[in-house]
Amino acid sequence: MLKRLQWRFIRIAMGSTLLVFLFLLAAINVLSYGRLLQGADAMLRFISHNDGRLPDYAQVLSGDLRPEPAVHYTEETPFFTRFFVVHGDGTAVTNVEMERIAAVSETEAADFYVQALKQEKEYGFCGDYRYRAVENGEDIAVVFLNFEPDRRMALNTLLISVTVAAVAYLAVFLLVYLLSKRAIRPMLRSAEQQKQFLTDAGHELKTPLTIISTSADVLDAELPGNEWVASIRRQAGRMSGLIANLITLSRMDEETPFQNDAFVLSEAVWDVAEQYRAVAETRQRRLMLEIADGVEIRGDAAAIQQMLSLLMDNAVRYADEGSTITLRLYVLRDIILEVENGCTLPEDLDPERLFDRFYRVDTARSRTTGGSGIGLSVARAIVEHHGGTLTAARHGCFICFRARFPQ
Numbered sequence: 149m150l151k152r153l154q155w156r157f158i159r160i161a162m163g164s165t166l167l168v169f170l171f172l173l174a175a176i177n178v179l180s181y182g183r184l185l186q187g188a189d190a191m192l193r194f195i196s197h198n199d200g201r202l203p204d205y206a207q208v209l210s211g212d213l214r215p216e217p218a219v220h221y222t223e224e225t226p227f228f229t230r231f232f233v234v235h236g237d238g239t240a241v242t243n244v245e246m247e248r249i250a251a252v253s254e255t256e257a258a259d260f261y262v263q264a265l266k267q268e269k270e271y272g273f274c275g276d277y278r279y280r281a282v283e284n285g286e287d288i289a290v291v292f293l294n295f296e297p298d299r300r301m302a303l304n305t306l307l308i309s310v311t312v313a314a315v316a317y318l319a320v321f322l323l324v325y326l327l328s329k330r331a332i333r334p335m336l337r338s339a340e341q342q343k344q345f346l347t348d349a350g351h352e353l354k355t356p357l358t359i360i361s362t363s364a365d366v367l368d369a370e371l372p373g374n375e376w377v378a379s380i381r382r383q384a385g386r387m388s389g390l391i392a393n394l395i396t397l398s399r400m401d402e403e404t405p406f407q408n409d410a411f412v413l414s415e416a417v418w419d420v421a422e423q424y425r426a427v428a429e430t431r432q433r434r435l436m437l438e439i440a441d442g443v444e445i446r447g448d449a450a451a452i453q454q455m456l457s458l459l460m461d462n463a464v465r466y467a468d469e470g471s472t473i474t475l476r477l478y479v480l481r482d483i484i485l486e487v488e489n490g491c492t493l494p495e496d497l498d499p500e501r502l503f504d505r506f507y508r509v510d511t512a513r514s515r516t517t518g519g520s521g522i523g524l525s526v527a528r529a530i531v532e533h534h535g536g537t538l539t540a541a542r543h544g545c546f547i548c549f550r551a552r553f554p555q
Contacts, residue, residue, distance in 0.1 A: 153335060154328045161324045162317075169313050180305050183218075184298040185278075189271060190218035191229065192280035195291050200233035200245050202226040230294035234261040238288050249294070257292070264290045353391055360384045393526045396454070406448035406533060413445045416453050417477050417485070424460045432469050433489075438476040445483055445553055447534045455530040455538075456485065458523040459549050463489040468545075482536075483555060488548040499540035499547065503528050524549075 194215045195202060203213045205223040215221045234257050235243040241258045252260070260274045264281055265288070271280055276296035282289045364381045371377055417439050428435040445452070463473045471490030478484050493499075505525045524540075527549075531538040536553040 153332045157328050157332050158321075158324055161328075162321055165317065165320050165324075169317055173309055173313055176309055177302070177306050181302045184302055187218045187220075188278045188293055188295055188298060189280070190216040192271070192278065192291050192293050194219055194221075195231060195233075195293070196280060196282050196289070200289065200291060202229060202248070231292060232257055233289055233291050234258065235287055235289050236261055236265075237286055238265060242287070249292075251294075252292075260292055261290050264292075349391075349394075353387070357384055357388055357391070361388070390522065393522045396526050396529075406451045406530075408446055409449070410444060410446050411449045412442065413452065413483065413485075414439055414441050414443045414477060416449050417456060417475070420453050420456045420460060421475055423457070424464060428464050428473055431464060433464060433467050434470075434472045436472055436474045438474065438478070440478045443477060443479060443483060445534075445555075447553075451530050452534070455527045455551070456487075458527040459487040459551075462523055462549075463487050466491055468492055479555070481555075483553040485551040485553070486548055488543075488546055490545055491547045492545065493542065493547065499542055502540055503538070527551075 198213060202225065204226070205221070207213050208215065208221050230249050230251075232249040232252060233245040234241055235245075241261055244254050244257050246252065246254065246257065260277065260279070263274045264272060264279045269281070271278070273279070273295070274292065276294060276299065277292040278295040279290050279292045282291070361381065361384045364377055364384060367374070367377045368381065418437075421435070421437050421439070425435050460473075460475070467473055467489035468491060473487070473489040476484070476486040476488070503524050505522055528538040531551045531553070534553060536551055538549065538551045540547060540549050542548075
């Protein structure tokens, strides 16, 4: 139980941390790239407004040519800013200004010009170059700015932020792992107290129930057929079953509550089915068996039989009179065990609620049939501890409980 609670706490904490880290990574890198793009576009506008040239720093200082705030213009800006300008009439190139670029030939510049016009956008990308198209009468000038250093900077920012986030995430994991036991200690103490209470109460109640049952047997021998004695025996049996189920639920909190041995499931299912054949007939229910031979499984044979007994007991108790109870065992990738019976249920009932502890659809009928409302909870817990699932589904006037076990 400690391990399960600890790892559940760790999964929740690390999942929340991961979401925060992903948000921060996305925000940092998107904003960083956006700032670089904003700066490049501002520089393109500055170059366009100055007829495809960068002014001297003295002109900028004098205030005659003031760039946008996104452009950090210094004395070195004209020397490290790589760009070129291509003029044309929309179909053919008329002039190429390449004083500020060395890595592009005139032919390549003309190809970039054609590609930019095909995109039909004012701003865009052609390879490693960010461009801006400016139309002035019949002349269409396209300014291309080398964006490759900015992309490299954005990539480095991404790699550094991801590396730092990964190291930080690992550090958070170690801290959460080391502190998780302390964090769940109050919850663990409460669960242990509850488990101890159930175990102690179960053992304390067994003794008076045994005395009551023994006394009822003696009275039944002296007063055969007495309805009050029969009622006492029924209620004592019901309480014994309820206590056994509560103790079983408390065992589920242990690390290894069941054995893990290989056994033939088909034979175990047949044994339980034969026990309920006569019971079903006495209650005017017909039992139909569809059990595949030779199905093997790993687990606790006694626990699996207890689970099936709970499902069969539920079916026999609540199946409509004269209906058919069908027990199936087959293999379809997984091992499937089904118990289906006709049963009248409210239309708005969610079948999953049947697995809630102490939930009963019809309280009055449960008192008559002797149901405690905990059997299906125990059955699901047993299946889940064997790595499977137990679900309930309605098919018209039938309800089917399906246990699925991995092979």
